[in-house]
Structure formats: C-alpha cells, structure tokens
Amino acid sequence: MAKKPHDTPNLDQLESGPWPSFVTGLKRLAKDKDQAVDLLGQLEASYQTKKGYWKGGTVGVFGYGGGVIPRFTELKDEKGEPVYEDAAEFHTLRVMPPPGMHYNTDILRKFCDLWEKHGSGLIAFHGQSGDIMFQGATTENVQKAFDEINELGFDLGGAGPAVRTAMSCVGAARCEQSCYNEAKVHRAVLNTFTDDIHRPSLPYKFKFKFSGCPNDCMNSIQRADMSVIGTWRDNMRTDDALAKKWFAKHGMNELVNDVVARCPTKAIQIKEIKAVRKDAHISSVAINDTQGLEIDNKDCVRCMHCINVMTGALAPGKDKGATVLVGGKSHLKIGGLMGTVILPFIKLESDEDIEKLVDFGQRTIDFFAENALEHERTGEMIERIGLSNFLEAMEIDVDANMVTTPRMNPYVRTDGWDEEVAKINAKKHSA
C-alpha cells in the first residue's frame, strides 16, 4: 500500500473518454508506489501552473557516459525541500529495441517485473528516439535496473552528443515492399558504433534510420543524419492475376484517377495489350483481357505510389538495395533540413555490401567528429562547407542524382573545369 494520493482534479479529467488513459495507469501504479503518488502530484501542479518542474543532471551507469536521462524535481518548498519528495528523482533509461520493435510476451513480462522492482512501473513503447523508455528510477536504482536489463540482452541507447538509437521499419519481417534486410543492416551499422553510442563525444547527435522502401515509414529523410532507404534498380515486377483482381474490384475510374494520373513522372500509360512496348525497360501488366498498364522504368522515380495502391499487382524489382541520404534534422538551429542523396544506390545483400555501408557510416562520423562545430548537425555542417567538399572528403564522385537542379547562379570559380571533365572521362574509359 502506498501513501495517500494527492488531489488531482485536472488529471482526473483525463480518465474519461475512449482512448486509453495514462492517468488511470499512473493511478494504478500509485496504489503500490509512493513514487507514482508523488509523480501524479507534481504533474497535477504542472497542469495547474502550466509549468514544467524537471531539471537534468548527471546520472549514469558504470562504464557508460550516456543513455540515462536524469530528472530531478525543481518543485521545492520555501525551505528548498522537494514538495513531492518520493518523485524527487525520476530518471529514464533509454534502451535500444530490437529492429522493427518485435517482442514476445515473455520479454515484455520480464521488463515489467524488473521495472516494478527497480523503477516506477512506467514504460514507454517507444520514445521519439526509438528507445524503450524505462521512466522513473531513483539515482540509486538506475544501476540495478540497467544490470537486469543488460542481462536480458538489451543495451542502453544514445543520449547527448552521441550516435543515437536507430529505428527500422517492420520491413522484411512482414512487408512485401521491403528492399533489403533492414534488421541485419540496422544491427551491422549500429553495433559498429557502440562506443560512440555509450560515450558521447561527438560535436552533436548523429542519427541513423532504416526504411525498407521509399514510403520511408521511419521518416528518415526528415530526421536522420544518415537515412538508408530501400529501392531497386531494375524493372518493377508485376502480377497479372492480382492486377485483374484489383481492376475487377476498383474499375477504370479509379485506375485512371488514383494510379495513372497520380504517377509523379507520368511513367504509366493504359494501353491495349498488343500495343505495349516490348523494350527491356518496360514493365507491363494486364488489367483485363485486352488492356494493360505500360510502365517505363526509366522514367519511374521509385516513389511507391502505384505499388501502394495496387499492392502485389505491382511490386519493387529484384535488383534491390538502398539510397543513402545524409543531413536530415529538425528545426533548431537553422531550420529543418532534409537529407541529401549521397549514395544514389548501394547493394545491401552480401556481408561485403553491408560492410561498405558501415564503412561509409564510419567515415562520415569520423569527418563529422573532426569538422563539425559544437552543436552542429551533419546537415548544417554540409550546408556550411558545401556538398562538394563533403563528397571530396568522402571520396565520392559527384552525381546529378544529388541535386534537384544544377546551380542557379554564376558565383563560382570554374577554372578547374577542364581537369574535372578529364577526370570524369578517364573514369568512364577505365570502367
């Protein structure tokens, strides 16, 4: 039995309604735990004053420099004592989930048991960083909780100026659009950087995210310093039986309005089957006995729309891999930046393929560590030094896939032009 609950008239109003209530959950914890009683007390105070009352600090586990988010109450009485003393320390352990966030009930129950013992009993699946967040440990209990979590095969994620916890989509485990083994690549990359995850010493955070196709379910272009997005180089695959089934259900209006007209590069045409071009870069699929779709794969930008609408009837090709972008980040400080294409295509099938991506990640982080200003993300760094300088450092040839358009101003010194052309030609001839 815990101590008497505080009055929480504001929070009480969040117990009604159809959506699951975190307040009801906290109140259930507060039946047994004084820490939860006082957490509710402090949260109610925030609801009344519209102010937050946590501050950070320094709390960690033995051997690591990050992964714990320390929280100490700032809500003090006139003597400087915490108003809600049992929630005066309420630290979070960030724990990296398995790729795709798959679990069995056995491991989830073990998490619950250990967090009931060492923490508040409040767990988030998952934080915006992708971590399992074990929220609400006292300073004393952080190490005990971590030791048990670690024994279960789980490890702390990143916090501060470090390589951060990565995220990957459900991917090959259950999605037909998956273009590489996201989980394997996610682990190969991240587990190379455990030192940079656990001991923050970079200029600022560095995030990887892994999406299996250009639907980018991990929102990687907008959020990740390195965004690995599945794609394919060859022709889209097709399935006549599934296309006919789709057409029988949806009809010509939907085919025209929702599929053909929404192709961003007008790569799809409806044709009589006998008129469909037979070129090597054409995919075709019959929608009925006389008509079909002709898709010019040279024009296709792999946006995924038609495949999303006619799943199975249209599918990614077989020569799969990934496009890698660098430099995505959110607002602060110079405004949101999306990632920029750096590797238009990389195979990710063999271990050697994956090793190449790991190497690119390593070199990018090394360059970032040496060249970024304090509190500068990769996107800001590239904007400051220019993409060409970054490519030169990474020893990557410039590619027109990296730009939306070529330069729109003449303010550039081009006296190395002939040399560059000669280099490109020499490479072409030796290839």
Place this chain on the structure above:
Amino acid sequence: MSQPQMRRPVESGVPDNQQYLHPVLAKNYGNWKYHDRPRPGVLHHVAHSGDEVWSVRAGTQRQMDVYTIRKLCDIADKFAEGRVRFTIRSNIEFIVSDEKKVAPLIAELEKNGFPVGGTGNSVTMIAHTQGWLHCDIPGTDASGVVKSLMDELIHEFKHEEMPNRVHLSTSCCEINCGGQADLAIIVQHTKPPKINHDLVANVCERPAVVARCPVAAIRPAMVNGKPSLEVDEAKCVCCGACYPPRPPMQINDPEYSKLAIWVGGKNSNARGKPTFMKMVASGIPNNPPRWTEAAELVKKILHTYKEDARPWERMADWIDRIGWPRFFEKTGLPFTKYLVDDWRGSRANLNASAHIRF
C-alpha cells in the same frame, strides 16, 4: 575502504529481432507477396509461400504502466500467439496465423479499452513527446494533449474514412521532437526569455548561450555588477533555443507560450517528394487539461480535408491542388502576416508566378 565491485556492462548493442519474431514472419522473412486490409485495424499479409498472417492493430497510451503491459501480454497469450510489435506511433500489433482468431482478439481488445484501428486511411495514433511528465524544457504536456485529441478523433482512428492516411504529432517546444506530420501541434513562444541573472552567474556558460541563438540576439552584459546576458528583444524570435541547456533563459510562460498548428508534412516519397509542414495557425491558448481550443481547430482542419480531398491525397497533396488561399478560406483560418516566411531561403516560399486560383 575498498570500492564495491561494479558489474561491467555487456556492450551488446541492438538485440537480434529473430528471437522475437512470430514464427510465420521468421519463416517468410523477405518473402512477402502482398497485403490487404479486411477491416480497419487489421492487416492481412500473404507470403510467396502461401502462408498468411493477420495483424490486429490497437491504440495504446504509449506511457504505459506495467499493469497495462501485462494486460496486453495476457491478451496476446490467450487470444493471439504471444508475439507483438509496436509501430512508430506506439500502436501495438498482435500477429496471428489463423483468421479465426481475429474477431475474438478484436473483441477482447475493445472490451479492455484498447481501440482497434489506425490502419490505412485512418487518423492513426499521434506521435508525441514527453511534456510535463518527464521533459526538462516543456512548454506544455504531451500525453494529456494526445489523450484529449484521440478521445475526440476516436471515430477516425477506428474507421478508414479519410482520403489517405493522416499522421499527427505534438511537440512541447519548438525543437519539434514530435516530428513532421500531416498536422502538428507545436508550442510557439510569443515573448523573449526572461533572464534569471542570479542563475546566469552561477551555472551558465555564457559563450555557449550566445552561440545557440539563431539570430544573434543574445549578448554578454554586466547586470548588477555581475557578468550576465541580455537579449535584444527586437531581434529575438522566441524560439527557445537558448533554454534547453541554460535554465536561466526562462522561455516558458503560462500565458505567452501558445500553441501553433502546422499542416502538410509528408514523410513518404509517394507521389511528390517528402515535404515539411507549414504553420497555418498560432496564438492558440495552452489550455490543460483538455486543450479544447486546439482540439476544435484540429477537428475543423481534418474535417475540411476529409470532405474536400480526393482519394489518395495526403494533406499536402490536397493543399497542392486547391492552393493555400482556398485552404484558409475553407478552414476559416485567418492568413496573417506572421505566416509569410522570412527565414533563410524564404523567397522560395513566395509566389513568383501568375498562378492564382480565382
């Protein structure tokens, strides 16, 4: 005195997910053929081998107590096959290999208060942040805003009636941890930070604060004979960037920290390239515990989109077609001078054409 023996961490990194996969997922890994949605909240995946799985998706409160998690585990063990996964938006998915298990599983979830939905063209669970519950710099709460909004949007979560999928996010400061979304609610401070000069002298690395400011509005100053900082209030854009590492820069204000609504962010590459969202409303009161003013605006925008957009148009696609003037007209939102971009690169956001819809 000898130091106690500390356990050294095993730097195991990211765990292997194979041990947690549903056996049918493990068997057909990388070999799926297509999927369909038999009803809202259910995904049906078919493998090239002919194997099938049904995934039943339910909403959670994300910030879960162990009793809630154990209840979900009980349901997974009794009504599903003991394997679950979470989506990026904190929905839980129960994976079963037998279609007959789907209906009883849904009934059990609903009976225990977990709404089933969030698939396809629904409004799925809101990506949210930590807020007053656990963040050190929040202008508002996160879980409470999400609970309030999802209560209001429950019909849209449980049905697939929207033109395309709708992703929402909330963020408790302008850092925007909630991320890009079709519609986002983000704190927007409207007054420069108040400086606690006593704290500056004690805890602040002044050059670091000066460097944080995106508009160079902060400079060192002597206040009451002590080294401190001052803010050029005419320059300050009230972004709050100086606050996260430096508690003296008090940006949060019960009255002047407002909420803004942003629309048209798209993560996917489908159709057009990914887009960032745009601010369409601000000055909305930060009004716990139910944030009714913000909720009404969100509902108004979503209902306008629902009525007016064509199939497969995301919020951004819809606005691309109808144009911003009609977006403001249809939603009834005022277009003020504060919505004209004047940050770096802003001229790209001005209309340099004769394209006007009359």
